[in-house]
Amino acid sequence: MTDPCAWEDLRMSRRLKIFDTTLRDGEQTPGVNLNIQEKLEIAGQLVRMGVDVIEAGFAIASPGDFEAVKAVSENIKGAAIASLCRAVEKDIDRAWEAVCKAERPRIHTFIATSDIHLKYKLKMSEQEVLERAAAMVAYSKKYCEDVEFSAEDASRTRPDFLYKIIEEVIKAGATVVNIPDTVGYSTPAEFGALIRGIRNNVSNIDKVDISVHCHNDLGLAVANTLAAMENGAVQLECTVNGLGERAGNASMEEIIMGVNTRKDFYNITHKIDTTQIYRTSKLVSSLTGVAVQPNKAIVGVNAFAHESGIHQHGVLAEKTTYEIMTPESIGLAQNRMVLGKLSGRHAFEERLKEMGYCSLSTEEIQKAFEKFKSLADKKKVVLDRDIEALIEEKASKIPEVFELDSFQINSGNKVVSTAMVSLIKEGNKVSEAATGDGPVDAAFNAIERCAGISLELEDYGLKAVTEGKDALGEVTVRVSREGQIFVGKGVSTDVIEASVKAYINAINRAVSELGEEELKRPASGVSEVL
Ligand SMILES: CC(=O)SCCNC(=O)CCNC(=O)[C@H](O)C(C)(C)COP(=O)(O)OP(=O)(O)OC[C@H]1O[C@@H](n2cnc3c(N)ncnc32)[C@H](O)[C@@H]1OP(=O)(O)O
Numbered sequence: 452m453t454d455p456c457a458w459e460d461l462r463m464s465r466r467l468k469i470f471d472t473t474l475r476d477g478e479q480t481p482g483v484n485l486n487i488q489e490k491l492e493i494a495g496q497l498v499r500m501g502v503d504v505i506e507a508g509f510a511i512a513s514p515g516d517f518e519a520v521k522a523v524s525e526n527i528k529g530a531a532i533a534s535l536c537r538a539v540e541k542d543i544d545r546a547w548e549a550v551c552k553a554e555r556p557r558i559h560t561f562i563a564t565s566d567i568h569l570k571y572k573l574k575m576s577e578q579e580v581l582e583r584a585a586a587m588v589a590y591s592k593k594y595c596e597d598v599e600f601s602a603e604d605a606s607r608t609r610p611d612f613l614y615k616i617i618e619e620v621i622k623a624g625a626t627v628v629n630i631p632d633t634v635g636y637s638t639p640a641e642f643g644a645l646i647r648g649i650r651n652n653v654s655n656i657d658k659v660d661i662s663v664h665c666h667n668d669l670g671l672a673v674a675n676t677l678a679a680m681e682n683g684a685v686q687l688e689c690t691v692n693g694l695g696e697r698a699g700n701a702s703m704e705e706i707i708m709g710v711n712t713r714k715d716f717y718n719i720t721h722k723i724d725t726t727q728i729y730r731t732s733k734l735v736s737s738l739t740g741v742a743v744q745p746n747k748a749i750v751g752v753n754a755f756a757h758e759s760g761i762h763q764h765g766v767l768a769e770k771t772t773y774e775i776m777t778p779e780s781i782g783l784a785q786n787r788m789v790l791g792k793l794s795g796r797h798a799f800e801e802r803l804k805e806m807g808y809c810s811l812s813t814e815e816i817q818k819a820f821e822k823f824k825s826l827a828d829k830k831k832v833v834l835d836r837d838i839e840a841l842i843e844e845k846a847s848k849i850p851e852v853f854e855l856d857s858f859q860i861n862s863g864n865k866v867v868s869t870a871m872v873s874l875i876k877e878g879n880k881v882s883e884a885a886t887g888d889g890p891v892d893a894a895f896n897a898i899e900r901c902a903g904i905s906l907e908l909e910d911y912g913l914k915a916v917t918e919g920k921d922a923l924g925e926v927t928v929r930v931s932r933e934g935q936i937f938v939g940k941g942v943s944t945d946v947i948e949a950s951v952k953a954y955i956n957a958i959n960r961a962v963s964e965l966g967e968e969e970l971k972r973p974a975s976g977v978s979e980v981l
Pocket residue numbers: 476479509511512513536537538539561562563572573603633696
């Protein structure tokens with residue numbers, strides 16, 4: 452349970468400090484490698500965003516990382532700059548060398564404290580770790596006023612030992628004590644209780660800021676961070692887009708928007724400019740090459756998108772029905788209505804208006820909506836260009852003497868293409884089969900046989916009107932009869948269907964202008980009758 456006193460203290464007297472470790476733990480994301488220029492660019496954006504501390508890297512890790520931490524320290528003003536280092540003198544020397552020119556330098560030294568890490572990794576006793584931690588904090592302190600100590604794997608550490616080591620590093624001069632849930636093992640209630648336990652059992656704890664650093668192995672990094680905050684942690688370590696070792700770290704945007712959106716509950720301040728969130732997320736994603744999952748909270752492409760009709764209707768009436776924060780608050784221009792098969796008439800009509808189709812009659816809208824629904828059944832997302840194509844196809848409508856009922860094509864590299872087409876004329880179905888030089892030619896021949904009309908194909912054009920493998924294709928055919936040209940258009944996700952529709956459209960045009968009698972098919976046809 453939350454300690455009301457700890458929580459009250461935090462609310463009344465402190466604001467959150469955001470420690471961003473995108474450039475250090477974030478860079479531990481497998482496959483991510485940021486060069487100096489990239490680290491500088493991200494660090495600049497983090498300052499614009501208002502973070503309090505930037506952990507720029509692990510200076511002893513490589514000459515490149517040393518130079519990057521140094522460059523960030525020398526060039527980026529407005530936040531404390533930290534370098535991570537083991538509890539080892541040579542690491543601390545190197546960290547200081549890298550951060551010493553920063554406006555506000557910080558040395559961040561750490562050592563593991565859990566039994567598992569002591570036994571198998573460090574091969575040290577608790578007493579040795581205790582002495583090493585205190586000695587290395589004191590050693591860091593010779594260089595730097597601001598020293599952060601992390602008890603790696605704190606959440607799996609014996610609490611009594613954790614209290615003891617924290618007390619000793621504070622005596623040695625630590626200014627910030629960080630409690631990592633290194634392997635993302637903790638749960639919110641347990642992690643909150645751990646922070647409360649530290650506050651209640653470490654006598655000198657009020658001399659330092661308590662920090663937390665949570666990993667996301669069980670998907671609880673942000674929940675654990677917020678639980679720790681409720682129990683007195685004031686520095687929250689996090690990364691943009693939740694990047695980091697394994698399943699990543701607590702995501703900065705989720706923490707901040709959680710605190711902001713539930714101000715009524717947390718009532719705590721920070722100095723992050725949330726309108727920089729989206730831009731920062733994009734920058735980090737493009738420089739690290741790690742894509743943001745579409746349904747990621749806050750910055751995923753779907754975070755402010757609505758596809759289902761009931762939700763779209765609600766949002767159109769009043770955004771707060773389905774939006775708990777505004778897209779503008781994270782620097783995104785607006786929410787997105789995605790038109791798909793689950794969308795409804797309200798959203799479709801709204802999109803038509805936005806696209807400038809304001810003078811369509813109710814009947815025209817209804818017809819367009821029906822076409823949209825059947826297209827949406829075939830296509831994941833219906834784009835503006837799809838709608839344009841549907842409406843324009845509609846606008847160019849002429850009396851449909853012949854309507855498509857069905858078609859079937861048989862085609863391949865070693866068979867003669869054949870087509871079976873059924874057209875409806877005045878309520879009656881007429882079916883014909885024909886062969887041709889390829890599936891389109893066979894289909895055109897079968898259509899002519901159904902209609903009993905013969906036309907010259909002058910030109911055939913196919914273009915994609917939308918993107919993606921499920922793009923709409925628009926076919927335009929130019930046919931002639933006694934020197935007169937008729938143009939037909941058809942749109943479909945299936946190019947043969949688009950071709951068939953275009954040819955029927957051209958025939959209907961010819962019929963409406965010349966009359967059916969004029970177009971009667973001559974005795975000798977071009978197609979072979981099956
Ligand atoms: C939880 C975390 O995210 S911790 C940070 C993780 N990040 C990284 O490791 C990235 C940077 N790391 C590196 O570049 C390298 O690991 C270096 C430069 C730090 C060390 O490299 P190496 O000397 O080759 O050692 P290696 O990485 O193989 O092993 C780690 C050594 O440090 C020791 N060690 C690990 N953590 C600490 C610590 N906090 N304090 C003191 N010693 C430690 C290990 O016991 C091991 O010691 P050993 O060589 O005597 O067996």
